[in-house]
Amino acid sequence: MPNNKKLHIEATFLGTGTSQGVPVVACNCEVCQSNDSRDKRLRSSLLLKINDLNFVIDAGPDFRQQMLREEVKSLRAILLTHEHVDHIFGLDDIRSYNWVQKNPMEIYAKDRVQKAIKRIFNYVFAEFKYPGIPKMKLRNVSGVPFAIEKIDFIPIRCWHHKLPVYGFRVGNLTYITDTNSIEDVELEKVRGSKILIVNALRIEKHISHFNLEEALSVIEKIKPEKAYLTHLSHQFGKYKDAEKELPENVFLSYDGLKLTL
Template identity: 50%
Template sequence: MKDKFTVTVLGSGTSQGVPVIGCQCEVCSSTDSRDSRLRSSILISYNDQNYVIDSGPDFRQQMLREDVRSLRSVIYTHEHKDHVAGMDDVRSFNFLEGRDMELFCNEAVSTALKREFHYAFGANLYPGVPRVKINIIGNEPFQLPDGPMITPILAYHYKMPVFGYRIGDFAYMTDVKTIPVEELQKLKGVEVLILDCLREEPHVSHLNLEEALDIINYLHPKQSYLTHISHLFGTHEEISAKLPHSVSPAFDGLKIKID
């Protein structure tokens, strides 16, 4: 039996977001709501449970926009600030649900969280700090609490190891430059793929359009969406015009049903 769930794109932008502070380019000045991009993150809604991949600096705004009133856990791709900076705001869910927030991440992310949010760890915690339980994961499948099995996909963001994730016929890969061949095989059979694609020009730590399309052509998902999009890539309409029919630019608020 296939897993059925809904994926909501919480953010589809780069580390600076779009519009970029002070920029007056065509994209940053666009009135198309699809060109306003918060930092990259997704929400997975599965059997009345919600899970978020990455709590970046826009996490609070994203939870309010989507009217998320319960959250079972947060899964992290890597330790960069645009993916972890909003962790403090899980304390709202501590209050709403009366339990610690379960976080799933590798050792490097755990170290970063304990450094950045040191006040949330250790003995004699100050009242009101986020209450979290860190679950260390490696490159093996694991079960989400009250949820599906999730398979990590090891990739590299320049030289930094990052995890993408596969749940059933869906996979999410952000902040990726290279995917080892043996990890790429884990993505075979995926029907819906959300994949990093910063811009058309090459970049040291992100896929550009040519590289992203090469991966998509190899995997042949039924539908692919590009994420972590820079203002240098163009407007939503301009990007769409450059893509094959089965590939689209993601946008904030996009909902994808996985059947």
């Protein structure tokens, strides 16, 4: 388990929605039409400020908007859970950090995800580099812990239907999204977390995401002090209604919510 005994962590939910976000384009349901700001959800992503260094888990299409909203002036690295559009399509916007920090952005990802990045952002890795393109330094993530600036990150392998994806634990915080199955050996890496953030797409069962019942089952196994549900769809219901039905130590996340450890 992590040796990061002196870490000060501030976690900010950059986005808490699914691949379509909330509201969904052209949808007239009561959630999408809600005036409650907590029902407005950008694509899921987490900002971690750890001992004055900023890290982001996943950089989807809303990355630019999220960085501007939270006034993130520096970014040490980006960790990727997997290669789906709603988790990587904001990577082009690291260009501003390249310019300000005068170095390539370190992107931590599984080898399969790196191949997808090289294919999608082929201009970044082309022999002829067009002026002003983003600069990336890809770092491999496998099943073993790794350190950035002496901060230990533990990958948690999960299953997104048949696709292996990674959650991440740092200190006493674990972040898991886009999964519907976690093997017991991987759950052991999560035990002892004070805060567990886990996806719960909707109330009804889904082929590649935990629904509410499944997410609560994982939370019950881990028994964190507090748990937060993320990657929520408009099918989950309104924030003010849904939160009333949750156990005492379980909360719905919302965009902009900050947690401190």
